[in-house]
Amino acid sequence: MTVDRLMPTEEAADLLELTRTIVEAELRPRVDEAEATAAFPREVFATLGRAGLLGLPYPEEVGGGGQPYEVYLQVVEEIARVWASVGVGVSVHALSCFGLFTRGTPQQQQWLPDMLGGAQLGAYCLSEAHAGSDPAAMRTRAVREGDEYVIKGAKAWTTHGGQADFYKVMARTSDDGAAGISCFLVPADTPGLSADHPEQKMGLMGSTTATMLFDDVRVPVERRLGEEGEGLSIALAGLDAGRLGIAAVAVGVAQGALEAAVAYAKEREAFGRAVIDHQGLGFLLADMAAAVDSARATYLHAARLKDAGRPYGRAASVAKLVATDNAMKVTTDAVQVLGGAGYTKDFPVERYMRETKVMQIFEGTNQIQRLVISRHLR
Helix, strand or coil: CCCCCCCCCHHHHHHHHHHHHHHHHHHHHHHHHHHHHCCCCHHHHHHHHHCCCCCCCCCHHHCCCCCCHHHHHHHHHHHHHHCHHHHHHHHHHHHHHHHHHHHCCCCHHHHHHHHHCCCCCEEEECCECCECCCHHHCCCEEEEECCEEEEEEEEEEEECCCCCCEEEEEEECCCCHHHHEEEEEEECCCCCEEECCCCCCCCCCCCCEEEEEEEEEEEEHHHEECCCCCHHHHHHHHHHHHHHHHHHHHHHHHHHHHHHHHHHHHHCEECCEEHHHCHHHHHHHHHHHHHHHHHHHHHHHHHHHHHCCCCCHHHHHHHHHHHHHHHHHHHHHHHHHHHHHHHCCCCCHHHHHHHHHHHHCCCCCHHHHHHHHHHHCC
């Protein structure tokens, strides 16, 4: 089942076709084993980087693909349709590069080509165990000593934790609340930086998540992005774009679940005919298709606002909320369509259902999205 898309240019259409080719040739044959064994697919990100798919929304002059967000998100959706862990990883990597692109000096931005080309995989360290939805409450500290900062603390829920080549880290440089947080790019091989044991999650097993431990990690001043105290604003500036990435991932997983459910319903017979021909199940599949299409429309609307240079924060929260809530419903219904078979690991729909739950939680819980939307209504 191929989604009929209206791409803005012929180049964009070719990129999407390239993505589908790579997904079928490189990702689909590996996904089941990698998810079953919690194997991190580092080589897949290298492949995507070589194909130019990791840096699509960034300008060509810094090593990116120069594509609008509308195109980039549809590429992310196509990846997540087959392998959600990789889709999430692509979104997180793009987010980890955002601060360097927007606030880095020309000298610092010389690091971008390797990052956007896939030679360097990024991670994003904002949350702490006691400071999830309230990042201003973070306690990780960066104390300046001459031409270095010494970072001490721990960052929870780090996607690619222990696997990334660099970490975009928010740490407290003063006690001045939200204004006391600064941003640093920390190479993975810096002494004192290590990853705790990976989290034992219910889904996204191919996406390693770990707490990163900073034990007197020394970082040169030139590794700070922006000025002291600008870290939280740098972090939050990228979150709207990050939410759109997760919205696209959620739509991709929902699309994959819909395709699996439709294929099963066409083949499975009950009472002498294919189960898709029974109105009760046909209507359920129709609702699933409508949920996927409407969620896709929300993220594309937000992306087009972003591409036009217009405010898109509210639209990004709507997209993240709608796409992830719809994906949870669609993947749950996909299990229902398959009946007992859907509850087994013989079919991928149980994995889709497990993977989707966290999408209602990370990049800002859906309760936070409702808070953001309601504030825009005042």
